[in-house]
Amino acid sequence: MTTNNPYNFLPLQPTGRNENDTANTYAPEDMIKIYEQQFLIQVPEDKLTEFLPALKAFYDIDNHTLDVSAIIFDAIADSAIIYNHKIKVGDYQLLGGLVEEAIEYDEDNTSVDSVEGEEIQAYTLECQRKFFINDIEIAYHFNLFIYGDGYSTLTKKDTVLEKMYWFVRGRFEEDLLDDAEDNDSLASINKQLAELGIREMDLTTIDEMVSYVENSIIDDAMVDELNRLLDDAE
Structure with a gap:
């Protein structure tokens, strides 16, 4: 991770290097934060082409790392990234x-063991x-x-x-x-x-x-x- 931080990225501590020892790896919770930044940081139009390379350089990560982070995010129960939206x-x-609602068995849907016209207890709730x-x-x-x-x-x-x-x-x-x-x-x-x-x-x-x-x-x-x-x- 470099010290050059033009977009105020969140400093995070890598957990090691990937299988080819070419880029940093991060804990799932930290990859979520990196993935959020990739899509949710507001970047001026004239800086868009510089943003992603700056993010990769800051965290020393590669394309594969960013791709698989979407899967990690789906594994978190209460939130997800869906096509650039969190x-x-x-x-x-x-x-x-x-x-309370009362519904009757429909004659065509009454099973052999059921009594025709039997009421089923039902409820509605807003x-x-x-x-x-x-x-x-x-x-x-x-x-x-x-x-x-x-x-x-x-x-x-x-x-x-x-x-x-x-x-x-x-x-x-x-x-x-x-x-x-x-x-x-x-x-x-x-x-x-x-x-x-x-x-x-x-x-x-x-x-x-x-x-x-x-x-x-x-x-x-x-x-x-x-x-x-x-x-x-x-």
């Missing part, structure tokens, strides 16, 4: 209490999860429908993150194609992101963001609290 999971909030895209907080609201051992979610359509979800769903799910014209366009979504100070995203980035959000909206802590609510309701 996304992180925030806290959840249960809005209100459980609302929820919110915070996410951070490049450290900017965005809310994600959804209605949680709990039935037996299963659940499903219905996302609202207010925040830009929620609109990104419906944009992706409308493009890929045939049953939603009729309503796709009601969804925001890519240009509209990017305009809303720009108003928040977030760089524009292409289709691939939005797809990956939505997948990350869907995989992260319910975590172990939230499941534990839901189970307590269900136990109290029963």
